[in-house]
């Protein structure tokens with residue numbers, strides 16, 4: 001049996017999701033929503049950079065809500081909560097990298113009602129958040145006794161992230177330190193990362209202090225630095241480090257950090273990624289302690305990253321891999337804590353043949 005899937009938005013994540021849906025043996029792409037009018041009517045396979053597949057992209061949300069489908073992979077630039085509710089009420093499961101990783105005590109009664117009305121479930125997943133900051137640390141923590149600290153950290157060259165408006169205007173690279181200090185990123189990203197922190201705390205049983213800690217540090221360019229958003233002038237922001245933390249009686253027990261640099265040269269302070277380079281890291285301090293480093297989710301060059309960023313592909317594939325499990329789950333918001341283990345699938349030429 002195959003599950004019928006609609007792709008909602010075709011940015012970097014959406015295009016990678018179309019590829020992943022098409023190569024998954026249990027999934028069939030049946031619809032595609034686009035935001036930009038110039039994509040309306042184009043073939044979804046071609047939008048994703050491949051062959052035509054006979055699915056025309058549309059910006060008619062109601063037509064897609066009326067379409068018979070099992071799941072929507074929801075990846076626009078921002079989540080429209082009312083839209084997610086309408087999708088759920090129309091009887092389609094939703095998988096998304098935009099939120100709902102672990103609602104905890106946040107008010108999600110409207111989402112839960114929509115899930116019950118449509119008899120479907122909603123799953124938030126990705127890599128950061130949605131993997132590195134909670135799912136994988138929890139798995140690793142099972143091998144340690146008496147855990148005192150869980151850390152998840154990203155080290156990335158932000159020049160490979162192909163979203164110039166986000167990098168320049170929202171993250172505020174290239175602006176003055178004073179302008180960058182007003183960046184909404186701590187709050188925007190904190191929404192998801194604090195869900196991850198809550199999931200780790202809930203599972204490990206940390207008795208968290210009510211107040212959470214956030215830190216924002218910047219490094220400025222000492223010489224003009226070339227970047228996809230134009231030159232970063234001396235004295236302007238060329239690297240940023242965001243940290244979200246939770247404490248128990250003042251002692252830090254869970255940390256999430258992003259290190260986003262416009263390269264490693266001409267920075268003040270002279271931050272570097274260190275000898276291990278770009279990576280994602282998870283560290284669990286306990287008995288025994290463990291550190292896991294993930295390579296492979298960073299592109300080999302800036303040009304390659306702007307073309308097809310492996311971290312964006314991993315985000316999409318983590319969600320697409322979950323679709324069959326989410327479609328089979330009981331209705332409601334379903335997090336990693338409720339769903340069975342999700343795995344990838346064999347390449348089509350190495351998979352079991354039909355009926356074998």
Ligand SMILES: NC(=O)c1ccc[n+]([C@@H]2O[C@H](COP(=O)([O-])OP(=O)(O)OC[C@H]3O[C@@H](n4cnc5c(N)ncnc54)[C@H](OP(=O)(O)O)[C@@H]3O)[C@@H](O)[C@H]2O)c1
Nearest residue numbers: 009010011012013034035036076077097126127128129315
């Ligand atoms: N959790 C994770 O690990 C993770 C990782 C990466 C990204 N994300 C999140 O996933 C989302 C998509 O990321 P992305 O890299 O694909 O972004 P992107 O390349 O910038 O694409 C976002 C898409 O959103 C659509 N869009 C633009 N303006 C819109 C508007 N006003 N209303 C609705 N849709 C609009 C466009 O769709 P069309 O092109 O179809 O017109 C655009 O291509 C972002 O929210 C990002 O933060 C999460």
